Amino acid sequence: METKELQPSIIHLAPLDQVLAIGRANSLWPMTFGLACCAIEMMAAGASRFDLARFGAEVFRPSPRQCDVMIVAGTISKKMAPAVKTLYDQMPEPKWVIAMGNCAISGGPFAFEGQYGIIEGADKFLPVDVYIPGCPPRPEALIEGILELEEKVTGSRRWPRVQCG
Amino acid sequence: MNAPVTDKSLAVLDRTAETFVLNLGPQHPATHGVLRVKLTMDGEYIVHAEPVLGYIHRMHEKMGENRTWAQFMPNTGRLDYLGALSYNHGYCLAAERAEGIEVPERAEYIRCITVELNRIASHLLWFGAFVLDLGGFTPLLYAFDDREQILDLLESVTGARLTFCYFRFGGVYNDIDDNFITGAKAFVKRLRSRMPMYHDLVTKNIILIKRLKDIGPLSQELCRRYGATGPVLRGSGVCFDVRKHEPYSVYPEFDFDIPVYHECDSMARYMVRMDEIEQSLRIVEQGLDKLPDGPVMAAKAPKILKPAKGDYYAAVEAARGSFGIRVVSDGTNTPYRLKLRSPTFSNLSLFSEACQGMILPDALALMGTLDLVIPEIDR
Amino acid sequence: MRLEAIRQALAALAVTEEVEVVKIIPAPKPAEGEEAAKPTEVREKVSQTMLFTPDYKKKGFHLDIKVPPAELPAAAQSLIDQGFFLEAITGVDWPKEGQIEVVYDFNHWDELCRVVVRARTDRDQPAVPTISHIYSGANWHERETHDFFGVKFSGHPDLSPFLLPDDADYHPLRKDFKA
Numbered sequence: 001m002e003t004k005e006l007q008p009s010i011i012h013l014a015p016l017d018q019v020l021a022i023g024r025a026n027s028l029w030p031m032t033f034g035l036a037c038c039a040i041e042m043m044a045a046g047a048s049r050f051d052l053a054r055f056g057a058e059v060f061r062p063s064p065r066q067c068d069v070m071i072v073a074g075t076i077s078k079k080m081a082p083a084v085k086t087l088y089d090q091m092p093e094p095k096w097v098i099a100m101g102n103c104a105i106s107g108g109p110f111a112f113e114g115q116y117g118i119i120e121g122a123d124k125f126l127p128v129d130v131y132i133p134g135c136p137p138r139p140e141a142l143i144e145g146i147l148e149l150e151e152k153v154t155g156s157r158r159w160p161r162v163q164c165g
Numbered sequence: 166m167n168a169p170v171t172d173k174s175l176a177v178l179d180r181t182a183e184t185f186v187l188n189l190g191p192q193h194p195a196t197h198g199v200l201r202v203k204l205t206m207d208g209e210y211i212v213h214a215e216p217v218l219g220y221i222h223r224m225h226e227k228m229g230e231n232r233t234w235a236q237f238m239p240n241t242g243r244l245d246y247l248g249a250l251s252y253n254h255g256y257c258l259a260a261e262r263a264e265g266i267e268v269p270e271r272a273e274y275i276r277c278i279t280v281e282l283n284r285i286a287s288h289l290l291w292f293g294a295f296v297l298d299l300g301g302f303t304p305l306l307y308a309f310d311d312r313e314q315i316l317d318l319l320e321s322v323t324g325a326r327l328t329f330c331y332f333r334f335g336g337v338y339n340d341i342d343d344n345f346i347t348g349a350k351a352f353v354k355r356l357r358s359r360m361p362m363y364h365d366l367v368t369k370n371i372i373l374i375k376r377l378k379d380i381g382p383l384s385q386e387l388c389r390r391y392g393a394t395g396p397v398l399r400g401s402g403v404c405f406d407v408r409k410h411e412p413y414s415v416y417p418e419f420d421f422d423i424p425v426y427h428e429c430d431s432m433a434r435y436m437v438r439m440d441e442i443e444q445s446l447r448i449v450e451q452g453l454d455k456l457p458d459g460p461v462m463a464a465k466a467p468k469i470l471k472p473a474k475g476d477y478y479a480a481v482e483a484a485r486g487s488f489g490i491r492v493v494s495d496g497t498n499t500p501y502r503l504k505l506r507s508p509t510f511s512n513l514s515l516f517s518e519a520c521q522g523m524i525l526p527d528a529l530a531l532m533g534t535l536d537l538v539i540p541e542i543d544r
Numbered sequence: 545m546r547l548e549a550i551r552q553a554l555a556a557l558a559v560t561e562e563v564e565v566v567k568i569i570p571a572p573k574p575a576e577g578e579e580a581a582k583p584t585e586v587r588e589k590v591s592q593t594m595l596f597t598p599d600y601k602k603k604g605f606h607l608d609i610k611v612p613p614a615e616l617p618a619a620a621q622s623l624i625d626q627g628f629f630l631e632a633i634t635g636v637d638w639p640k641e642g643q644i645e646v647v648y649d650f651n652h653w654d655e656l657c658r659v660v661v662r663a664r665t666d667r668d669q670p671a672v673p674t675i676s677h678i679y680s681g682a683n684w685h686e687r688e689t690h691d692f693f694g695v696k697f698s699g700h701p702d703l704s705p706f707l708l709p710d711d712a713d714y715h716p717l718r719k720d721f722k723a
């Protein structure tokens with residue numbers, strides 16, 4: 001096949017996508033969905049002191065149909081996994097997944113030889129975008145995770161990175 | 166919302182009437198985690214409720230059997246993560262009883278102080294989340310504000326915010342310092358001055374009263390058959406608190422009361438918890454005043470436990486009721502069997518019987534007053 | 545008080561078992577100049593009623609009784625008549641003896657008195673009668689024990705998997721369980 005010079009299109013969708021991405025990144029709506037201990041730190045992140053609202057991600061929605069981020073906060077048991085999958089499937093596109101805590105990353109403290117009850121990591125059945133280690137991760141870590149996700153969505157970081165040490 | 170079981174509501178429960186099944190959970194904001202309840206409804210009235218558990222079964226008891234005694238300690242912090250220190254304490258008591266370890270007095274005091282702070286934090290979170298269930302968002306923010314102060318204090322000595330693993334067999338691993346003592350004293354003062362505000366804001370609120378008063382009566386006979394403990398039982402007029410009933414640690418040294426309410430309704434259980442916050446403040450205050458000097462770790466505590474054959478039982482009053490732990494030792498360095506008796510397991514089991522004939526929003530208010538932590542029920 | 549009352553009520557139910565006890569008979573005093581003989585150990589089978597009142601400080605309970613499985617409902621009935629409440633039911637697997645032990649913990653509101661009731665059943669066909677018609681709370685505890693150990697509680701209304709997934713056919717707390 002011979003290649004042809006294409007005419008530049010009249011309507012440019014890419015910039016529109018970028019604008020949309022900025023909009024989405026700055027008002028992520030997570031799902032109110034806690035599995036275990038990590039969910040308490042997720043609550044703490046949304047409550048006074050840590051105040052996730054500063055970063056536009058405080059609108060916790062109980063219904064998956066209104067959310068665009070699923071924060072998997074806690075241990076996923078084999079019994080719960082189908083429900084988690086259903087919740088994920090019910091979310092409208094575009095959607096992202098944050099694995100919060102060691103349990104959601106790899107099974108954490110409950111992964112041992114001979115275990116019969118848990119799924120060792122959310123990425124076994126969900127496309128995870130951001131991993132936040134900790135048992136439980138501090139609320140600051142969750143906030144950083146959300147900023148990380150923003151960066152993934154827009155391609156650039158809006159907030160300065162805090163240097164530690 | 167006020168709907169005690171009257172003749173009329175019983176008539177509605179006529180089994181021949183058309184019923185439908187309503188699935189609540191496992192992901193539902195009012196069940197505080199991954200509890201699922203299969204409800205058979207007749208219109209707004211509940212005909213039958215069947216809780217379905219196991220969505221966060223994490224094999225704690227199995228894990229106890231394949232690690233050493235000390236290695237199980239972090240697990241106790243993840244059972245009831247809101248009152249992790251009570252669970253630490255219960256497990257320590259069981260292991261110390263089995264091995265015959267004496268704990269120095271200072272360590273006992275530190276244990277009581279930190280456990281009580283943890284209890285306050287747990288009740289504050291319950292308070293916020295419970296009022297949130299009933300539709301009030303603001304109290305949660307106030308409650309978290311105070312709770313963060315406690316977490317700061319506990320973090321400075323334990324190194325964790327939530328899943329504490331602070332106690333060791335024979336004491337605690339880190340001594341408290343002057344900063345902690347001044348901080349805790351300031352906190353006691355602060356929370357005391359804020360309690361009237363909580364009562365003004367929430368307790369005296371007419372909506373809350375209408376939703377809780379005379380709702381969800383739990384009789385003593387019902388509590389006995391189901392083995393309910395903790396604030397649920399004390400809201401039904403039974404003065405049963407392991408701290409007084411079966412004194413452990415240095416609790417006999419403290420002067421505190423057990424709040425008991427005789428109304429048996431949701432309001433009574435709410436009031437028990439609110440009063441308990443004040444009693445715990447008293448214990449913390451006395452503990453800080455009386456704190457003796459000395460080591461925080463028993464000098465002769467063995468590094469590796471090998472208790473003699475047999476079984477041992479220990480119980481503590483956790484924030485949700487009596488937490489019991491039965492350990493069976495076969496003389497090796499791993500427990501042969503660990504049974505965790507979690508209070509909310511028994512407390513939730515009465516839900517099915519208690520909520521019959523109630524309307525759904527009232528049943529959720531009743532469930533809220535049971536103060537459920539699902540990973541502790543499923544273990 | 546409470547302890548004495550419940551001890552009397554339960555005493556008739558306790559099993560009597562052959563227990564091996566080791567008796568040490570001290571050697572007779574040696575005559576002058578002789579070396580002391582070693583004390584002799586005698587293993588004896590003694591029949592003993594399995595009803596103990598252990599030291600509370602050491603064990604954490606006041607009364608420890610073993611009953612034949614068939615007597616469990618009777619024991620539960622006398623406990624509830626005296627106002628005891630059920631703390632928990634659990635199992636312990638003893639593969640060497642080929643048995644599963646079912647352990648019931650009771651406690652009392654008014655007076656500190658912890659009672660432990662045990663019953664042993666065959667490991668291959670574990671079955672004990674239910675007490676869920678006496679203590680309603682036992683329903684869930686028994687279902688849990690069935691999940692973990694496979695103990696059949698005869699007369700129980702519903703022994704479907706409780707904490708394990710709906711299709712679980714394994715009993716994870718048995719010692720020979722492999723995932």
Ligand code: SF4
Nearest residue numbers: 037101102103135136
């Ligand atoms: S990572 Fe740790 S804190 Fe989080 S759910 Fe798992 S055990 Fe709990």
